[in-house]
Amino acid sequence: MTSSQVDIKDPFAGERLKESPFHPRQALLNLRDAWSSWNGYKFADYYYDEEYEYFCIRNSCATYDICPMQKYVITGPDAEAMLNRMVTRDISKLKENRVTYVCWCTDEGRMIDDGTIFKMGPDRFLLTCGSPSLAWLRKSTFGFDQLEISDVSDSLAALSFQGPTTCEVLKKMGLVGIEDLKPFCISYFSLGSDDNNRLMVSRTGFTGDLGYELWIEKAYALELWDKLYAAGEDYGIQPYGEAATNMARLEAGFIMPGMEFNEALKTVHYQYDQTPFELNLDWLVDFKKPHFNGRSALLEARDQGAEYTLVKLDIEGNKPAEESFLYSDKECSKEIGYVTSAMWSPVVKANIALAMVMTSALDGDIWAEIYYSKELRHHSKVAQCTFQTHPFWSPKRARATPPGLY
């Protein structure tokens, strides 16, 4: 079929969103027609009810379509050296079949994006991230000839599978030995129908709970879906969308582009982007390794100290402090920061938030001015905030191997 034929049938074809390989199944379950978009894909905000889907992550198991995530395979003798120069973490220590969380910065030490690197072979890596990064990857190859970058975003289907019953479901699906897969490790399985449908499973996720990510060639996406949903039938399986992801990741204390940080390459205003130090990602920056992009600027930033620091807050009352300003006094006379993400945590029963607070004000009191509305009338209140050093939700099963019975 040529594109002109498509145009005759559907004059709006050019405006419509792409559909993920899992779309035929997911569309059936999106009873609320609650579609949003991500990287050009039609993408569910939620399917049935965001809170229900959130509870599937915490109580049973649920799938999140990560096909729209950007995926690049980098191969060749220079692949490791190139990635190691690009990201702030030392990935030369990364073992085969392991995954690591990374971020990369501009020459000025401002964060471009965060993502994960999978070491699939000695000279073979998979980089995943939220936003398209091909141009920056190409730029980062400067001086490295022996490598190849291929954008597999559209051909590699992926499903994030999260929740306490996930391990049991994968076992039931026939993934022998899945219970021995440790966090941030990769394992391979065959789905059974032919030799090409190799399923890669990583014990990774964005929910802070027990979970896996399932990677397979697009052609086998529906086969994977059907097998997973058949095995998960008695374990409360349910797809979830952006809304539930956002709840789970906030409880886990994970940052989100567009919420906690503004991608440096898309930032217009001077220093409206962030350094990893401001985002409390000091542990991702390794000055002991050879030169990497943004190193000298980051050294300087480290020595100067971050003006703002991302913190976790537990806020009194039950009104989410969305978009709140933070003050050092109850009278709200001295502004010291702002909330980046906030919610009522159904599982912890706490009013939680991530916030950027002036580093100099971290020792003092923190008060949030919260706006909320009641039957169309707007109200405000001032609520005291308490620091939290640990993630709001961090069950043992997320780290244990085997994860144990749900």
Add this chain to the structure above:
Amino acid sequence: MTKYDAIIIGAGHNGLTNAAYLAKAGLNVLVVEKNEYIGGAAVTREMHDGWFYSSCSYVCSMMRQSIHRDLNLTKHGLVLVPYLGTVVFADNGDTMVSYNSEEAEYNQLRRRSPHDADAMFRFQADLARYAQLIRKTLLRTPPDPTSFRPRDIKELLWLAKEFWSLGEKELYEYIRFFTMSAADFLDDYFEDDLIKAAMASPGVIGTALGVYSPGSAYILLHHVMGDVDGNIGAWGLARGGMGAISHAIASALTEHGGEIRTNAGVDKITVKNGKAVGVVLDNGDELHADIVVSNMDAKRTFTQCMDKNDLPPGIYDKAKNFKIRGSSGKVNIALSGLPKFNNVPDNRYINRGGQGFVGSMETMERAYDCWKHGRWSEDPFIESVIPSAWDPTVAPPGQHWMSNFVQYCPPVLADGPWTPEKRDAFGQTVINKIERYSPGFKDLIVHMEVRTPHEIEAEVGLTEGNIFQGELTIDQLLFNRPFPGYAQYRMPIKNMYMCGSSTHPGGGVSSACGANAAREILIDLKRPNTVPEDDFYDE
């Protein structure tokens, strides 16, 4: 021998909450429990291999989240999960489901009655208004209306202000509401009988009243005023069963240094010189404490665990006449698969939550007639929930446990006491009714536990098996609960308190009674308060 600062009788959720807050304030507390397990009516028990029943209470919406948060119950293992989808069944097989979307709900109601679909908005708003006021009183000690103490006057003024803020018209409506029947209340809104029956059914749960009996409207409200994370009217399940609530509170209690002793039933509360000084256990052991707190119901506390001579005149009679009539039974069933119901679509969000076998207004009233005549209802109202469809931890995968709350079931039968044969016959009545709506249901049954008021009283200690530790009618609510003049958790004997559901705000797994009582005890001891205020101020 150790002398405790406080002994709490009964390791139900309120007793544990009370003890946790006293321990948090630094008191040396001991909870004594007659059973070998803790939890009272908030228990999980493995009654069949791999099946964990919440033997008594089975759903939760009243749990004060400020207490959950303050005692850090999540850290102690408690996760409350909302469940979806309740289907109500009419006598003629007709069904009405509950959709988790206002629009779908509206469309369904419109199919039944455009009038009622419209009236539902006003009904929900009115209920929310009534509920909001009561919710604000849950974690507050009721004022004594006859007292001139500044605290009581202040609290009375607060209550008056809250009532007046409803506006004059609504104030009258509200006062009327407290004494109305569920049927009369609903007649003002609806014409469809199944809608009315579905809405009326919470008005009789746990109560020896019918849908046409005055007072049932308030009980309806008591059942819908709870919430799960602010979704008022929603119901949740405790992951791992209701025992998870008790165990989390117990864990918080022991973290604060409190002690729990099981297999330690109390024979008598010891009183010396008009003061409570300890307890005598069933095994004869004497335990001493500065304070004794009873989490048992008012009737049991005063008529069974105290010496008549220790009580001021009148209290014994008040306790003896305390309205705590048993009216319900419970049938817990292990199933080899998910039951299928007639006229319910195969929609996973609505076909496996709750089932309300209401029949009709008439059928529910007839069921009540049986109770009045000392028989269990031949065509009972059953409220069922299938927790295993939502909580993966309570039954083997693919198999289920179904909780069936049965109304009505008398504590004493007209033809004599309960026997195992009669108990089983009662159980058969229940499964026969379910089978009518779910052909093949009986074939799924793997195990069954039938509990009449007789078993509930024997196991949990609730007089007549009354789930609320005393009925929730206006004569026994707020400053009348359990008795006028004794609604502030202090009992007529010095150093003796009550902290169970016999006290304000009454039945339900809320932890509010236990927490409120702890606050009062700490006031008397001149210790700093450790009990939080409720979270709902701006709703």
